[in-house]
Amino acid sequence: MTALTTAPPVRRPGRGKKLKASTLLERPNFVVYGILIAFILGSAFPFYWSFLVASYDANVFTGDVPLIPGGNFFANASRVVDSIPFWKALGNSVIVSGTVTVSVVLFSSLAGFAFAKLRFRGSKGLMLFVIATLAVPTQLGVIPLFMAMAEFGWSGTLGAVIAPNLVTAFGVFWMRQYIVDAVPNELIEAARMDGCSLLRTFWHVCLPAVRPAAAMLGVFTFMQSWNDFLWPLIVLNPEDPTIQVALEKLQSGYYVDYSLVLAGTTMATVPVLLVFLVLGRQIVAGIMQGAVKG
C-alpha cells in the first residue's frame, strides 16, 4: 500500500486501473457481498412472490404459502386472458409507447441539434425556456386535456393517450447536452462544404453520432410511457385499455382473487424483465452518465 502511494505521478494507462482497485477502492469482503446479495434478494422478492401466488389457486392463502411454485400458473393465465382484454391491452401499450418514443427521440434530436450546433437569433433565450420547463408538472393539466379530448371526440382512442406525450423538455435538454460534445464541428462544416443542407447534415452526420444518447432517451421514454397510469385511466375505456389500466381493472372490486390478479401482473412484468436483461447494462450506464451530466 505505501509503495503504491509513492508511485510516480505519470501513470501508465495499463497500470492505472490496477492501482485504483488495490488502494482506493476497498477489496470487498464477505460482509459487503452479503449485504448486496440480501438487497438484491429483497429487490427480486416481490416479483417472485407475484409468480408464486399466481402458480396456485384462489385458496392459496388459507394455509401458509409454500415457497416453491405450484402448477396452476397457466390456468390462471388463461383466466386473465378471459377476464380482461390482455393481448389487446398489451398491443395498445406497445403502440402508444412506441409512437411516443419515436416522436420524442426524433423531435428532441432535431431541437437538440439546433440548440447545440446552429446559431440563430434567440437560441439562448429559447434554451433557457426549455430548462425552465423541465420541472413543470404537465401531468397536472389533465382536466383541460380531458375537456379537449371530449370536444374533439378523441376520448377512448389511443390518439388521446399518445398526443399529450409527443415531446418532453427533458428530451431536448438531454440531446443538446450530448450533441455539444459528441458531434465535432469540423464534421458539420465538412458536410456543409460538400453541399449538404442542414437537414441532410442532421440526418447523415448528427444522427449516427448520437445514436447511444438517442437509444438511452428512447429506453427511458418508452418505460415512462409504458408506466403512465393517471391519464390513460381517465381517458380510455376499460374495453380498450393500456396494460396498466387493464391490470387495475383486474384488481378492482370487493373480492380480489389474488391468484388471478398476480398472474396478470406476472404476465405484464415478464416482457419488461426480458428487455431489462438485454438492455440493463445500457440503462445502468445511461443513469450514471445522466447523473454526472445533469
Next chain:
Amino acid sequence: MTADLTEVPSGRGVEPRPPVRRDTQEHPALPWRDRLTRLDVKFTPYLFIAPFFVLFAVIGLFPLLYTGYVSLFDWELGGDEHPFVGLENYTALLADSQFWNAMFNTISIFVLSSVPQMITAVLLAALLNTALRARTAWRMGVLLPYVASLVALAIIFSNLFGKQYGLINSFLDTVGLSPVDWQGNWFASHVAIATMVNWRWTGYNALIVLAAMQAIPREVHEAALVDGAGAVRRFFSITLPLLRPTIIFVVITSTIGGLQIFTEPKLFDPAGGSGGGFSHQYQTVVLYLYQAGFQDFDLGYASAMAWILFLVVLVIAAANFFLTRRIASTGEAE
C-alpha cells in the same frame, strides 16, 4: 463556434442598410443554389426547434394555463352552463379539511420515503463503489425494481400488506408481534406506501450517487490516504461532503415527483378506491384531484386543486434552481 457556417450577422438588431449584403441578396446573377443555402441557414434552425415548441405549447403549457382559467368557474362535467365564481373554488378548497388532510398525507408519505431512501442509497452506493467482481451485474441487480411497472408493483404490495392473509402480517405473527392494520391505520398506511416508493427508487438513486462518488477526484482520496485516513474516515470527511450537491439535487427532484404521487395510493387497497381509505387516511392530493374531477365531476374544484399543487411544485423547483446554483458557486469559491 459555428459562426462561419451561418453567415447571420451576430450583432444584435438589424444593421442599417448593409449595402453589400443587400446587393448580393437581390442580385439576379446569384445562383439559386446559393440563395437556397442562405434561406436554409437562416430558417432551418427554427424549423428544427418548431415541432418541440409548438407541441409543447399545445399539450403542455396551454392545458396548465387553462386549468387556472377553469378553476375560476363552477364547472361541472356535463353541465349546460358554468357560471363564473371568481376565487370561490380556492376559498372553498382552503377551508376543505379533506384537502389539507390530502396535503398532509402527501408530505408525510414523501418524508417517510425520501429520508430512509437517501440514507440507504448512499450506503448502497458506498458498497457498490468497492472493487467488486462483476460490477455491472451488481448494478443491474440493484436497479431491478426500477423496471417494475408502478401498477404491478402497487398490486403486489397491496397483497403483501394485506390485513388478513398478507405475508408481512403472517411474518409479524411468526416472530410473535401483533399484526398491523396496514390499510386502516393512517401511519401504518403511510409507511406501507412509502415502502413501495423506497423499494422502487433506492437502487436507482444509489446509481446516481455512485456516479457522483466516482466523479470525486482520486487525488483527494490519495492525499487523505497518505495522511493515514481509513476508509470510514474518508467516507465521512471526503465522500459525504462532496456528495452534498448530488443529494440535494436528488431530494428536490424527487419532491416534484413525490408531490404528484397517485398510482401507489390509488391501488393500495382494492376496496379503498379513490377515497384513499375509509377515512381518507392515505388519500394524496392527486388522488383527491382525481376523485373530485373524474368521479364527482367537479372540474372547477379539481382545477383549483391542480393549480395550487402546480404553484407548490413551481416554488420547490425555483428553490431547487437557486440552491443548486448557490452550491455550484460556493464550490467554485472554495
